[in-house]
Amino acid sequence: MEPPNLYPVKLYVYDLSKGLARRLSPIMLGKQLEGIWHTSIVVHKDEFYFGSGGISSCPPGGTLLGPPDSVVDVGSTEVTEELFQEYLSSLGESLFRREAYNIFENNCNTFTNEVAQFLTGRKIPSYITDLPSEILSTPFGQALRPFLDPIQIQPHGGSPIGRPNGQS
Amino acid sequence: MAEDEEGLTWTELSGHSSGMPADKNISSSVTRVIVKTAGKQEDFMIADDTSVRQFKEKLSTHFKCQMDQLVLVFMGRLLKDHDTLSQRGILDGHTIHLVIKSKRSSRSLAHSSRNLSTKEPCHQVRNTEGNTNGVYQPAGVSHTPLESALLVEPDAPKVHSQDLEVSGPEYIAQMLQNPSIQQLLSNTDLVRQFISEHPDMQQLMQQSPEVSYILDNSDILWQTLELARNLAMIQEIMQIQQPEQILEHPLNPQSHLGLETLPGGDNALGQSYVDCNDQMLNSSQDLFGGNPFPALLEGQVLQQLQSSPPSPPPPQERQDQLPQLPTTRVIYTSSHGLSSITSASVTPNKVNHTPSTHTTTISTKGPSPTCPIQQPARVPALPSIELTQQPQTEDIDATISLDSSDQKLEDDLQPSDEQTKSQITGSMMQLLLNNPYLAAQMMLFISMPQLSEQYRQQLPTFLQQTQLSDMLIALANPKASQAILQIEQGLQLLATEAPVLLPWVAPYLWGLGWLPAPSCSHPDTVPWAWDVPDIAEPKGPECCHKSGTGLQSLQSLAGDPSHLLQAPEIRFSQQMESLQAMGFGNHHANLQALIATEGDTSAAIRKLKRSHGF
Numbered sequence: 144m145e146p147p148n149l150y151p152v153k154l155y156v157y158d159l160s161k162g163l164a165r166r167l168s169p170i171m172l173g174k175q176l177e178g179i180w181h182t183s184i185v186v187h188k189d190e191f192y193f194g195s196g197g198i199s200s201c202p203p204g205g206t207l208l209g210p211p212d213s214v215v216d217v218g219s220t221e222v223t224e225e226l227f228q229e230y231l232s233s234l235g236e237s238l239f240r241r242e243a244y245n246i247f248e249n250n251c252n253t254f255t256n257e258v259a260q261f262l263t264g265r266k267i268p269s270y271i272t273d274l275p276s277e278i279l280s281t282p283f284g285q286a287l288r289p290f291l292d293p294i295q296i297q298p299h300g301g302s303p304i305g306r307p308n309g310q311s
Numbered sequence: 312m313a314e315d316e317e318g319l320t321w322t323e324l325s326g327h328s329s330g331m332p333a334d335k336n337i338s339s340s341v342t343r344v345i346v347k348t349a350g351k352q353e354d355f356m357i358a359d360d361t362s363v364r365q366f367k368e369k370l371s372t373h374f375k376c377q378m379d380q381l382v383l384v385f386m387g388r389l390l391k392d393h394d395t396l397s398q399r400g401i402l403d404g405h406t407i408h409l410v411i412k413s414k415r416s417s418r419s420l421a422h423s424s425r426n427l428s429t430k431e432p433c434h435q436v437r438n439t440e441g442n443t444n445g446v447y448q449p450a451g452v453s454h455t456p457l458e459s460a461l462l463v464e465p466d467a468p469k470v471h472s473q474d475l476e477v478s479g480p481e482y483i484a485q486m487l488q489n490p491s492i493q494q495l496l497s498n499t500d501l502v503r504q505f506i507s508e509h510p511d512m513q514q515l516m517q518q519s520p521e522v523s524y525i526l527d528n529s530d531i532l533w534q535t536l537e538l539a540r541n542l543a544m545i546q547e548i549m550q551i552q553q554p555e556q557i558l559e560h561p562l563n564p565q566s567h568l569g570l571e572t573l574p575g576g577d578n579a580l581g582q583s584y585v586d587c588n589d590q591m592l593n594s595s596q597d598l599f600g601g602n603p604f605p606a607l608l609e610g611q612v613l614q615q616l617q618s619s620p621p622s623p624p625p626p627q628e629r630q631d632q633l634p635q636l637p638t639t640r641v642i643y644t645s646s647h648g649l650s651s652i653t654s655a656s657v658t659p660n661k662v663n664h665t666p667s668t669h670t671t672t673i674s675t676k677g678p679s680p681t682c683p684i685q686q687p688a689r690v691p692a693l694p695s696i697e698l699t700q701q702p703q704t705e706d707i708d709a710t711i712s713l714d715s716s717d718q719k720l721e722d723d724l725q726p727s728d729e730q731t732k733s734q735i736t737g738s739m740m741q742l743l744l745n746n747p748y749l750a751a752q753m754m755l756f757i758s759m760p761q762l763s764e765q766y767r768q769q770l771p772t773f774l775q776q777t778q779l780s781d782m783l784i785a786l787a788n789p790k791a792s793q794a795i796l797q798i799e800q801g802l803q804l805l806a807t808e809a810p811v812l813l814p815w816v817a818p819y820l821w822g823l824g825w826l827p828a829p830s831c832s833h834p835d836t837v838p839w840a841w842d843v844p845d846i847a848e849p850k851g852p853e854c855c856h857k858s859g860t861g862l863q864s865l866q867s868l869a870g871d872p873s874h875l876l877q878a879p880e881i882r883f884s885q886q887m888e889s890l891q892a893m894g895f896g897n898h899h900a901n902l903q904a905l906i907a908t909e910g911d912t913s914a915a916i917r918k919l920k921r922s923h924g925f
Contacts, residue, residue: 147388152387169792169795169796170792170795170799173803175796218387219387220384220387221384221387221388221389222384222387222389226382226389226410226412229410229412229413230408233349233350233410234350237351238349238350239350260406260408261347261384261408262387263386263387264385264386264387264406
């Protein structure tokens with residue numbers, strides 16, 4: 144039988160602070176943070192990410208953030224597009240509903256990590272997933288936590304995913 | 312024997328697991344695999360040489376679904392039925408991902424794949440074909456592929472990720488340039504059918520029947536399409552409409568303001584009615600004795616408004632506040648004293664009132680003018696509908712204002728030259744200073760809920776209090792920020808090594824404004840914070856442990872203003888004199904001892920004696 148198709152899986156990494164975190168973090172936090180990372184998974188020529196509006200998708204680099212600051216190659220997958228849509232729908236109804244968004248505990252990077260593991264078995268780089276704990280371990284982060292917690296991040300330019308047969 | 316054991320359910324296996332390894336020779340050892348599905352995960356104990364098929368049987372009973380609904384994924388590879396788990400390298404503790412397909416989707420996917428071959432230009436649209444083909448058959452046009460391509464546009468918001476490739480603005484632009492599509496668009500019957508058959512439009516028409524009147528007028532439709540094609544016109548109208556909001560809203564109407572239920576977006580349609588009114592008025596000049604446009608002056612408008620009897624007072628008052636297109640107002644005021652607020656402005660409340668007043672006043676006119684007037688009169692209803700959606704777009708607007716400044720700052724950061732970078736960050740800091748509100752939003756890409764107001768108000772005061780402004784300006788110099796980092800690191804080291812020395816660093820920080828300078832400054836003699844050492848001892852180590860920042864610990868030490876005031880020499884002058892009298896000649900050492908003992912002379916003496924080695 145024919146060999147299965149392999150689809151490349153990439154991780155797009157954006158710095159939401161546009162370089163400000165790199166400059167100001169030593170002063171404000173006491174430790175060096177290279178950026179405030181927002182990530183998305185790009186597979187099947189589409190970009191998928193999780194925000195306060197739930198799981199969304201757009202053409203790669205199609206959010207208002209523009210092109211990514213860096214691209215990480217996660218691997219390749221045999222998962223087809225339909226199957227992936229099914230998977231995302233089930234995630235969108237369980238772990239990644241729109242109201243389940245929390246900037247520290249269940250954010251875009253949590254989603255990306257889950258999806259990357261599903262697609263390739265690999266996790267995303269730890270400097271991204273460790274970011275919330277890095278911030279919260281500083282007194283500044285702890286002090287600002289009540290203000291930061293309700294923040295909802297939703298990059299614009301995408302649209303929410305629907306069920307594969309066109310009904311939402 | 313081996314097959315029997317493999318055929319056991321997982322519960323039985325787990326019960327037998329302890330007894331098994333002793334009997335078996337090579338393969339059938341039990342492994343524990345984690346099966347992860349849709350946000351939850353469970354452990355399963357299975358034999359090593361279980362085939363995928365058998366595993367699926369187990370899972371189907373456990374998850375209560377059919378076997379063909381199950382798809383297993385391991386390390387990104389789909390597991391085929393004939394493989395065994397050990398063949399795929401699944402060992403103890405590994406995670407297998409499970410997707411349970413819904414029954415509906417497995418059927419519809421088969422259907423959609425058949426349509427796929429016929430739709431070359433828009434191969435991504437396959438899942439919407441089922442809907443659109445059925446809907447548009449009454450149109451009776453045989454350009455099926457083009458139709459479907461065109462219909463992607465109105466379907467764009469409903470459609471999921473696969474269709475986004477086609478629904479992006481550049482694709483719509485491309486499609487519009489296609490001459491056959493333009494030909495289609497010029498056929499007003501077809502377009503009208505397109506629009507009226509669309510379910511969203513039907514909903515719109517139910518909400519407000521006036522919309523259907525609009526659609527019946529082919530002139531208006533044609534103008535709409537002309538307008539939709541001419542971006543410059545849209546921009547101009549938007550500028551006229553919302554001059555004060557220009558900075559907030561991007562001028563590109565095809566961008567993210569889209570609630571794309573109507574072709575070209577709500578705004579385009581809304582603006583088009585403004586234009587349509589003008590066009591219509593031009594075409595019906597003879598009825599009104601000339602183009603009233605020359606009489607656009609607002610004063611005249613208001614005068615005419617006041618002189619018009621049937622118009623109720625409330626619309627007038629609100630009209631005074633309108634910042635928008637005077638032309639549309641004039642249309643109605645010149646037409647025998649009708650008051651109108653027909654421009655598609657962003658004021659939802661009053662617009663709803665006008666249609667009723669219009670119909671009553673119109674009915675007093677002769678029959679022939681009523682027809683053309685009716686339609687414009689009903690125009691305001693449509694903007695009201697689109698405006699009810701405005702609250703939802705507010706979030707988008709807020710983020711758009713963010714985005715435009717986002718873009719600006721992003722552009723600012725583009726050049727990679729170090730010097731220009733510092734200049735740019737300097738200007739960026741200025742921007743932040745001038746708009747602390749912006750600063751709050753710029754740190755993280757935010758669309759904040761109710762807390763935002765509170766936070767924004769607090770941020771300016773926060774910025775002022777911490778004298779962040781000076782600091783930000785200083786940071787414009789990259790060397791300075793590097794230096795500060797070094798200081799920070801040094802302080803941290805000092806804090807861990809010898810916290811008692813922290814107050815001695817204070818003079819160096821006077822210049823940065825972190826700690827207020829004392830009233831009398833003797834930077835060369837001794838640090839000012841005299842009684843702080845004693846306080847520092849119990850407080851310092853705690854501070855240092857809790858706060859990761861050396862500067863912060865210093866600031867906390869300095870937070871208590873009472874210690875700042877008097878220079879040590881003044882405070883301990885009496886004790887100094889007594890020490891001198893006793894024969895302790897070393898002025899400097901005396902002072903230090905007094906600091907350490909908080910002015911206790913006898914303790915200071917003991918200290919001095921110890922240090923002199925008595």
